[in-house]
Amino acid sequence: MPVSQELQDAAAQLDQSSYAALARMTGGLSPASMLLAAYDWGLHLAMSPGKQLSLGALAARQYSDLLCTLPQMAGVCETSQAPQDRRFAAPAWQEWPFSFWQKLFLAQQQWWHEATTGIRGVSKHHENVVAFAARQWLDVFSPGNQLLTNPVVQQQTRDQGGANLYRGMMHLLDDIARLRSDEPPEGAENYIPGKQVAATPGKVVLRNQLMELIQYSPATPKVYAEPVLIVPAWIMKYYILDLSQDNSLIKYLVDQGHTVFCISWKNPGVAERDLGMDDYLQSGIFAALAAVNTIVPKQRVHAVGYCLGGTLLAIAAAAMARDKDERLATMTLFAAQTDFSEPGELSLFIDESQVNMLEAQMRETGYLKGSQMAGAFQMLRSYDLLWSKMVNDYLLGDRRGLNDLMAWNADATRMPARMHGEYLRRLFLDNDLAHGRYPVGNRPVAISDISLPIFAVGTVTDHVAPWKSVYKLHHLTTTEITFVLTSGGHNAGIVSPPGHPRRHYQIATHAHDAPYQSPDDWQASAPRQESSWWPAWEQWLAHHSSSQQVNPPAMGATKAGYRPLEAAPGQYVLEK
Numbered sequence: 001m002p003v004s005q006e007l008q009d010a011a012a013q014l015d016q017s018s019y020a021a022l023a024r025m026t027g028g029l030s031p032a033s034m035l036l037a038a039y040d041w042g043l044h045l046a047m048s049p050g051k052q053l054s055l056g057a058l059a060a061r062q063y064s065d066l067l068c069t070l071p072q073m074a075g076v077c078e079t080s081q082a083p084q085d086r087r088f089a090a091p092a093w094q095e096w097p098f099s100f101w102q103k104l105f106l107a108q109q110q111w112w113h114e115a116t117t118g119i120r121g122v123s124k125h126h127e128n129v130v131a132f133a134a135r136q137w138l139d140v141f142s143p144g145n146q147l148l149t150n151p152v153v154q155q156q157t158r159d160q161g162g163a164n165l166y167r168g169m170m171h172l173l174d175d176i177a178r179l180r181s182d183e184p185p186e187g188a189e190n191y192i193p194g195k196q197v198a199a200t201p202g203k204v205v206l207r208n209q210l211m212e213l214i215q216y217s218p219a220t221p222k223v224y225a226e227p228v229l230i231v232p233a234w235i236m237k238y239y240i241l242d243l244s245q246d247n248s249l250i251k252y253l254v255d256q257g258h259t260v261f262c263i264s265w266k267n268p269g270v271a272e273r274d275l276g277m278d279d280y281l282q283s284g285i286f287a288a289l290a291a292v293n294t295i296v297p298k299q300r301v302h303a304v305g306y307c308l309g310g311t312l313l314a315i316a317a318a319a320m321a322r323d324k325d326e327r328l329a330t331m332t333l334f335a336a337q338t339d340f341s342e343p344g345e346l347s348l349f350i351d352e353s354q355v356n357m358l359e360a361q362m363r364e365t366g367y368l369k370g371s372q373m374a375g376a377f378q379m380l381r382s383y384d385l386l387w388s389k390m391v392n393d394y395l396l397g398d399r400r401g402l403n404d405l406m407a408w409n410a411d412a413t414r415m416p417a418r419m420h421g422e423y424l425r426r427l428f429l430d431n432d433l434a435h436g437r438y439p440v441g442n443r444p445v446a447i448s449d450i451s452l453p454i455f456a457v458g459t460v461t462d463h464v465a466p467w468k469s470v471y472k473l474h475h476l477t478t479t480e481i482t483f484v485l486t487s488g489g490h491n492a493g494i495v496s497p498p499g500h501p502r503r504h505y506q507i508a509t510h511a512h513d514a515p516y517q518s519p520d521d522w523q524a525s526a527p528r529q530e531s532s533w534w535p536a537w538e539q540w541l542a543h544h545s546s547s548q549q550v551n552p553p554a555m556g557a558t559k560a561g562y563r564p565l566e567a568a569p570g571q572y573v574l575e576k
Helices: 005-026 031-046 049-067 098-116 124-140 151-160 163-180 249-255 277-295 308-322 345-349 352-365 370-380 382-395 404-409 417-429 467-471 519-525 534-543
Strands: 202-207 211-216 228-231 260-265 301-306 328-334 454-459 481-486 505-510
Touching (some): 005 352, 031 124, 098 124, 124 345, 163 382, 249 260, 277 301, 328 534, 352 417, 454 467, 454 534, 467 519, 481 534, 505 519
Parallel strands (some): 228 301, 328 454
Antiparallel strands (some): 202 211, 211 260, 481 505
């Protein structure tokens, strides 16, 4: 006899509760995922005598090199060339015994890298997980992170009579108190949206359950006829593109004579738990586009998407192309992936077991906490975002003040349970968009249908959307693509105003139907520019706009239902 539906439901609920309880204990990480990776690695290493021999030989050579660092061995033997590491760049690290500690650490790091990579039979995902876990565990014991083995900290402690450690303790206690009370980090009060950041003048002209649409006030007597609509990611507050006035991409566009609209997403809570990807498409992009078409009638729109907002924009553009909807003039994608076959280090946290764990947790809470996403990003860049901060703040006692980008980064957002599950499964796990399976209106869409001119930006050190993954757009469409590779990471590479020191980029256009060029060949041939890429993009927008500029449009369209509701930045960006 088949099991009754009631019993099946009860069993499913029991499993749900079990996974959710486990997720609370592990911070949402799946122990099964880690164990499967460790088992795959360990079993195949045990069956690889050649790999074991090579690891033994490496250990012997490293042991010999370490012996040569002993003072009594000076001049007797020579060590092999040690790898360079910026954590140990200070000259004091070359003095005994600190030279020994740092070389021992680097030797361990090298040995474990060799031990966790290049083993026959281990799946690539499991190899990446095990190698990542080994790096994280080793970093905990880095001599640079310890008082007794860091010469720079010891010297400062002697010079200051321990005052640095006292300041560090005060910083630690303050951080703990702020964490417990869910307060922002010290210095965030200097970057309040609507005051120091998100301060470009404008009006909220549309508000629905999911977003506010901001129309920015013109700054020039005449403007380009075609408006610009910006779709930021909802894993971040939109003002990453409107930071301090000298660091604002939105202000830069307005000052160049563009009429700019930007979506400000709601910070979702329990009430929004059932909002899915289709809601973000319909109530987000399509609702905003309808408003822009009404306020600036009879003009095509330059659509711009950042990160996940760019992915959603590509889905919208593909659906519009399928339906012969010609309201877009161009599409610009900032650090946005359309093919998730090689999504970068974020994929370490995404497999069937891990997604199942997150879904169980989100079914109880209704959303993914912003702290969980921030924690994942911290782990991916643990030295920059975690260990160097701890050494500076708690050991050296030198707390670095927040800048506008750092304050924005601390202003975390949540994600609805349903949307995040769909996003992880449809895009990361199944890669539906790249394979022409992603449904919009119950019919699949294909990026190959997009014939708009595209401007795409990748950043050199992006851990979230690696530039070669962003470049895969060239596989999916034959339309004209102007591709930019800029210095910096996922955020700092995009926030790159003119005049910023040490910025550079490469740019080249792949013509419609031109032969494919690999990312490595592109990088080798694309000319390099020593400046910000913003002016090059603005010139591209101008090139694809009408030659004659017009009077700025009115703020909103009251008779059509888009009356100005309040001044920018609106209400949603202030939600905690």
